[in-house]
Amino acid sequence: MSKSGRVIQSTGKWYKVAVEGGKIFECTIPGKFRLEKKEVTNPVAVGDMVDFNVNDDGTGIISEIKGRENYIPRQATHGKRGEQILVANVDRAWVVQSVKEPKLNTGFTDRFLVTCEAYEVPAGLVINKMDLANKKAAGFIEMISELYRSLGYPVLNTSIKDDDSLAVLIKNLKGKTSVFIGPSGVGKTSLLNVIDPELNLKVGEISSYSQKGKHTTTFARLVPLQAGGYIVDTPGIREFGIVNIEKSELSLFFPEMIEPRENCKYYNCTHYHEPDCGVAEAYQQGKIDPGRYESYLNILESLEG
Numbered sequence: 575m576s577k578s579g580r581v582i583q584s585t586g587k588w589y590k591v592a593v594e595g596g597k598i599f600e601c602t603i604p605g606k607f608r609l610e611k612k613e614v615t616n617p618v619a620v621g622d623m624v625d626f627n628v629n630d631d632g633t634g635i636i637s638e639i640k641g642r643e644n645y646i647p648r649q650a651t652h653g654k655r656g657e658q659i660l661v662a663n664v665d666r667a668w669v670v671q672s673v674k675e676p677k678l679n680t681g682f683t684d685r686f687l688v689t690c691e692a693y694e695v696p697a698g699l700v701i702n703k704m705d706l707a708n709k710k711a712a713g714f715i716e717m718i719s720e721l722y723r724s725l726g727y728p729v730l731n732t733s734i735k736d737d738d739s740l741a742v743l744i745k746n747l748k749g750k751t752s753v754f755i756g757p758s759g760v761g762k763t764s765l766l767n768v769i770d771p772e773l774n775l776k777v778g779e780i781s782s783y784s785q786k787g788k789h790t791t792t793f794a795r796l797v798p799l800q801a802g803g804y805i806v807d808t809p810g811i812r813e814f815g816i817v818n819i820e821k822s823e824l825s826l827f828f829p830e831m832i833e834p835r836e837n838c839k840y841y842n843c844t845h846y847h848e849p850d851c852g853v854a855e856a857y858q859q860g861k862i863d864p865g866r867y868e869s870y871l872n873i874l875e876s877l878e879g
């Protein structure tokens with residue numbers, strides 16, 4: 575008997591595959607998969623859509639992996655594309671920030687957005703702890719929210735104390751596969767717990783990243799939401815750093831630079847010191863936000879070569 579489903583968890587040998595209706599099958603993969611797909615260490619990734627055959631004992635053997643919409647790499651900082659897949663088929667990555675404690679970090683936000691763009695993972699921004707915003711902070715958050723919306727990213731302003739804002743969040747997660755990324759303390763776990771108390775995640779938990787250097791396994795897991803859809807739960811997500819992008823490619827991942835870069839004199843312009851630069855011109859005309867341009871320059875400087 576052949577079935578179709580989605581890999582929601584993996585231990586390396588066994589893959590949990592959820593089929594429509596929620597039933598879960600424990601599946602293995604045939605050895606030949608590993609040989610054929612040498613370029614990846616995990617031929618089947620969490621998030622993959624697969625076909626499998628059911629054995630007499632109720633376990634399954636995966637027979638086919640469907641093409642991936644996108645994927646988030648593991649340890650993107652040093653890895654090249656296609657090496658290790660943390661999770662596949664993500665509908666949206668939400669960069670979570672907070673108004674205060676810790677305060678909103680646009681540099682961090684822009685780094686994550688660039689990585690999402692590079693991997694074709696649709697991104698959005700959640701600004702949490704809105705209840706902590708005084709009048710001045712609220713004005714600033716409003717400005718930031720408008721900036722990112724104008725770049726095409728959905729922006730949600732949330733507080734665990736504001737049910738209306740949580741309803742909007744749920745609406746955005748419903749039926750989708752979403753991942754929350756962001757610095758610790760911004761409220762990622764708290765948000766997930768209030769929208770789905772059954773998740774029962776630990777707030778303020780120091781996760782296993784502190785074990786850096788040790789060889790810790792960082793398999794992702796898809797956690798089903800009551801509202802439908804999945805949240806990606808993974809300790810490795812913080813490694814979702816900047817990919818190995820060519821300096822001259824970086825501006826492709828800043829939506830507001832895509833058009834202006836067409837006007838650069840040099841095909842490999844980095845929009846930093848070159849003459850006749852379309853991006854620099856757009857910046858001088860006020861068409862590119864100074865903070866975003868600063869982020870661009872910071873990321874540019876951090877790239878090798």
Ligand SMILES: Nc1nc2c(ncn2[C@@H]2O[C@H](COP(=O)(O)OP(=O)(O)O)[C@@H](O)[C@H]2O)c(=O)[nH]1
Nearest residue numbers: 703733734758759760761762763764777778779
């Ligand atoms: N005032 C306020 N505090 C929040 C909010 N969301 C989370 N917190 C608090 O922020 C702290 C860190 O939350 P946590 O969910 O562990 O953050 P994470 O590291 O991003 O998962 C906890 O003390 C939460 O109670 C919010 O919307 N408003």
Ligand SMILES: [Mg+2]
Nearest residue numbers: 762763778779
């Ligand atoms: Mg947490």
Ligand SMILES: [Zn+2]
Nearest residue numbers: 838843845851
């Ligand atoms: Zn240029």
